[in-house]
Amino acid sequence: MTGVFYFRYPTSSMPDDNQDPKTQSNQDLRETPRFAILVAGGSGTRMGAAKPKQFLDLLGEPVLLHTLRRFSETPLRVQQCVVVLPAEQFSTWHQLCAEHRVQLPHAVVAGGATRWASVRNGLAYLADQSSGTVAVHDGVRPLVPASVIEECFATAEAHGTAVAAVVPKDSVRNLSQQGSYALDRARLRLVQTPQCFELELLRRAYQLPELPTFTDDASVVEDLHPIQLVSGDYRNLKITTPEDLLLAEAILRSTT
Ligand SMILES: Nc1ccn([C@@H]2O[C@H](COP(=O)(O)OP(=O)(O)OP(=O)(O)O)[C@@H](O)[C@H]2O)c(=O)n1
Numbered sequence: 256m257t258g259v260f261y262f263r264y265p266t267s268s269m270p271d272d273n274q275d276p277k278t279q280s281n282q283d284l285r286e287t288p289r290f291a292i293l294v295a296g297g298s299g300t301r302m303g304a305a306k307p308k309q310f311l312d313l314l315g316e317p318v319l320l321h322t323l324r325r326f327s328e329t330p331l332r333v334q335q336c337v338v339v340l341p342a343e344q345f346s347t348w349h350q351l352c353a354e355h356r357v358q359l360p361h362a363v364v365a366g367g368a369t370r371w372a373s374v375r376n377g378l379a380y381l382a383d384q385s386s387g388t389v390a391v392h393d394g395v396r397p398l399v400p401a402s403v404i405e406e407c408f409a410t411a412e413a414h415g416t417a418v419a420a421v422v423p424k425d426s427v428r429n430l431s432q433q434g435s436y437a438l439d440r441a442r443l444r445l446v447q448t449p450q451c452f453e454l455e456l457l458r459r460a461y462q463l464p465e466l467p468t469f470t471d472d473a474s475v476v477e478d479l480h481p482i483q484l485v486s487g488d489y490r491n492l493k494i495t496t497p498e499d500l501l502l503a504e505a506i507l508r509s510t511t
């Protein structure tokens with residue numbers, strides 16, 4: 256792999272050293288290989304905290320560690336988790352992994368200036384994988400249920416794509432020059448992650464130039480392949496502003 260700075264965790268001071276997590280898997284070889292790219296390369300401007308929101312504490316563990324755990328511990332067996340971080344935050348994450356005695360093998364890759372660039376860098380780490388299914392997930396969606404991860408992988412394995420989404424609970428209006436008008440919310444969906452794709456399809460999509468309209472991976476892929484929606488979950492919130500953290504704490508307390 257060229258042009259993308261990365262390291263692997265656990266490092267050589269931990270058990271399992273020298274084993275490349277790309278080959279380190281107890282996965283049944285008859286299954287399609289599954290990968291997860293957890294994007295956490297942002298700075299968390301809207302949260303306005305002293306550190307990026309992916310490192311904030313959520314009931315005793317950093318937000319990103321909760322997310323990594325959900326993918327590492329799914330019964331589906333994800334062969335490789337790739338965590339994408341701002342390069343200047345590698346040492347923060349390394350320290351947090353040591354502090355929390357993290358033993359979940361994962362690769363750490365430097366992010367880019369936009370979410371799109373961060374996903375592209377995560378994908379570059381998987382360059383020598385010939386086939387498989389890849390989930391792209393926001394590192395700041397720490398409460399994603401295992402059932403959603405499983406449905407996304409299963410649907411993408413059958414149809415090439417799968418994007419978690421939920422029905423809006425509020426009424427929605429579109430702004431127009433004259434004011435605003437009501438949208439039919441029965442025809443709208445709020446899009447979450449995971450967003451799962453056949454690996455080669457996602458690669459082809461990320462070879463196209465970046466557009467300002469790309470807010471997620473489905474918008475990058477949709478010109479190449481129809482997007483299959485699957486049921487997301489209202490608990491799968493994206494930690495964006497301070498009240499999201501309070502909600503996440505309440506949800507986590509109620510489910511553990
Ligand atoms: N250059 C970027 C920007 C965002 N992300 C990731 O994409 C996910 C969704 O982005 P968002 O919630 O917007 O995160 P931030 O960009 O950190 O937040 P903000 O827009 O408030 O600065 C997050 O997990 C974020 O870390 C990323 O990997 N690389």
Ligand SMILES: C[C@](O)(CO)[C@H](O)COP(=O)(O)O
Binds near residue numbers: 370393470471493495
């Ligand atoms: C990918 C995403 O979480 C799907 O809802 C969302 O589009 C990220 O948007 P953001 O502007 O980066 O928060």
